[in-house]
Amino acid sequence: xxxxxxxxxxxxxxxxxxxxxxxxxxxxxxxxxxxxxxxxxxxxxxxxxxxxxxxxxxxxxxxxxxxxxxxxxxxxxxxxxxx
Numbered sequence: 001x002x003x004x005x006x007x008x009x010x011x012x013x014x015x016x017x018x019x020x021x022x023x024x025x026x027x028x029x030x031x032x033x034x035x036x037x038x039x040x041x042x043x044x045x046x047x048x049x050x051x052x053x054x055x056x057x058x059x060x061x062x063x064x065x066x067x068x069x070x071x072x073x074x075x076x077x078x079x080x081x082x083x
Contacts (some may be wrong), residue, residue, distance in 0.1 A: 001009075065076055 063078075065073055
């Protein structure tokens with residue numbers, strides 16, 4: 001089998017696989033492939049957004065501690081220990 005025949009065969013196999021996947025993959029898979037994802041649970045979404053906001057605040061504090069001079073760094077660590 002020469003390389004051209006092999007490439008044509010691979011393209012045909014992939015095409016047939018995608019057609020079968022779309023046909024028998026179910027409604028949700030077809031919607032996801034079109035970019036129409038199902039709506040997320042709003043409670044879970046809110047919880048994750050608050051957790052991301054909390055983690056962003058912690059990152060800001062750590063960045064501030066990492067870029068401060070040594071004296072201000074030790075003062076900040078001490079004030080955080082006291083909280």
